[in-house]
Amino acid sequence: MIIHQFYDKGLAHASYAIVRSGKMIVIDPARNPQPYYDFATLHEANIVGVIETHPHADFVSAHLELHQTTGATIYVSKLAGAAYPHETFDEGDEIKLEDIKLKALNTPGHSPDSICILVEDESGKDCAIFTGDTLFAGDVGRPDLRENVGNITAKKEELARAMYHSTREKLMTLPADVTVYPAHGPGSLCGKSMSPDLQTTIGKELRENYALQLMDELAFVKTLTADQPFMPKYFGYDVELNKNGAPALAESIAAVERPAADITFEKGLPIIDTRKREDYRNGHVPGSYNLQDGEKFETWLGSIVGPDEQFYLIGTDEDALDTVIAKAAKIGYERHIKAAVLTPAAATEQSDLIDxxxxxxxxxxxxxxxxxxxxxxxxxxxxxxxxxxxxxxxxxxxxxxxxxxxxxxxxxxxxxxxxxxxxxxxxxxxxxxxxxxxxxxxxx
Incomplete structure (x- = not known):
């Protein structure tokens, strides 16, 4: 059995491939399906399944595109209300991958429809668990993202109570040596106190995770609901997009307008200038925002620009535009780009410099x-x-x-x-x- 982690540092997102006897299952894939195709080719495996632990809020998943391209079955909880072709995967359900089993555990808390996937190896031993946004290294998933979106909505206090029971009745009872593969690492906005580790064990979390320490339900709810990070504007949009399935990436990016000549910017639409600070200060389009391409570009784009808005992108060169368009697509924003342009002649306004x-x-x-x-x-x-x-x-x-x-x-x-x-x-x-x-x- 091969378990491989794909990690996107920009969104602090981890997805996974499990390969056994020429068959591969992908868990919580990112928007770009190509790395999974490449990994399957490398190991001479066929992608036969895609599992979604829940409808994600912070990134767009390629589950539908993987299904359309490879014929792989998508598995997701019946509670997610998925509008794409799928098979339900809930407590008591199993997927056999030759001589290993993937077993579903319903673990509401981060969302009402969250599941974890427990792996039973060829000897019949539970050896690993993919915890989605339920359990992280050093943390558990925030409970306040599904109050107004998704097939099932729930107040944060209700989900925090569910998380208390999911952790204590489903996860903390597992053997201490079970390896934990979470969907996020440090820097993710899906939790508030993640450790630098990108994988962990049940035993380590029992010792070190603040949320798994001895406390009653009321104390847990109070602790979990306090001091959660901000919620970007795009989170609710991505939940709905993932519930329905996103369009294929390459075609969607190809549809972005990239005019060869200068354009007239439509009044009222945000203009996102992704160039370096000094370039922007020396000359920019009046009214534009200098959101520089960087490690967290997509998060800040989706925090400043709402999912109901169109916007412009400005880049230094074509390669720079390719990069920021791809990052916008990771949160499903490529369809909202009015146009992506090189530095226009109108970029003449200079920034005030402080004394x-x-x-x-x-x-x-x-x-x-x-x-x-x-x-x-x-x-x-x-x-x-x-x-x-x-x-x-x-x-x-x-x-x-x-x-x-x-x-x-x-x-x-x-x-x-x-x-x-x-x-x-x-x-x-x-x-x-x-x-x-x-x-x-x-x-x-």
Whole structure:
């Protein structure tokens, strides 16, 4: 038996392939199916099954495309309300892969329709479990993503109670040496306290995972529902898209408009400039946002731009556009791209540059806007009089920023503030708007 992990660091997402005797099953695949085809070819295996542990909120799955391309059966809980061809896979159901078994466990908590897949090896021993978003290394799945979306909705307190029972009655009773393969690692927004490990064991989690320690149900619910990370705008959209099945990736990306000449940007649509900060500062389209291509680009794109909006992408060259379009597709946003263009002639507006010495001498002469996340803000403000508006909320709350003084925007390292300055500048024109950028380190 071969178990292989595919890891996407940008979304902190882990998917898996199980190969046995020339047959392969994929678990929680990412949007791009090619790595799974390549792995099957490498091991001379046929992809015969795809298992979805739940309808994912943070990425788009290739389950339907894998089915359409290979004929593989899609397995998912009957509770998911899947609108694509599938076989239900719930407690008591098994998939035989030659002489090993994949056994379904219903484990509601992160979502009402979550399942885990327990692997029984050729000797009849339970040896591994794929836990989806139920159990991570150092954490369990957040319970607040399905209050308004999905086939079944549930309040976060209800799902937290379900997680208490799923962990204690289904997972914590497994042998300590069972290997745990979760769907996410550190940096994922599907949990709040994941360890750096990309796999673990039941025994290690029993010893070290805060959520598996001795506590009553009420204490567990209170602990799990507290201090969860922010929820990007795209999460609910992806749940519905995954419930129905996404279009094939290559064809969907090929449909993105990429005009060869300059275009007139439609008023009111976000313009996402993905170039480096210095290039943007030296000349950009008025009203555009500098969301630089980087490790978390897709998460921040889906946090700033809503799933009901069209938007433009600007890139330095064709390869750069290929990259950011592919990243947008990972969250299902490629269909919302109005056009993807190279740096246009209209990119002539220059950014205001702050006088650091003046700011250091009299920071009270500026309106300071802190665009970090609430967890960061609650752990301590860097400027006591700063206005706190996390980046995902900024477009909706720009009107709260006073305009009687120059505005300085900061985050924790400079990436988010670069995007935030464009959002503020698009609305506020009568005072300069400065990006504190990486200089924020001087105040830490």
């Amino acid at each position: 650091f010495e003046d700011f250091k001498a009299d920071s009270h002469g500026y309106t300071i806007v802190d665009v970090r996340n609430w967890a960061e803000i609650n752990s301590g403000k860097l400027f006591t009089d700063a206005l706190t508006i996390p980046l995902p909320e900024l477009r909706e709350r720009v009107s709260e920023i006073p305009t009687d003084k120059p505005i300085v925007v900061h985050c924790a390292a400079g990436y988010r503030s670069a995007a935030a300055v464009g959002i503020v500048n698009a609305v506020i024109k009568n005072v300069p708007v400065y990006d504190l950028g990486e200089a924020i380190n001087d105040w830490k």
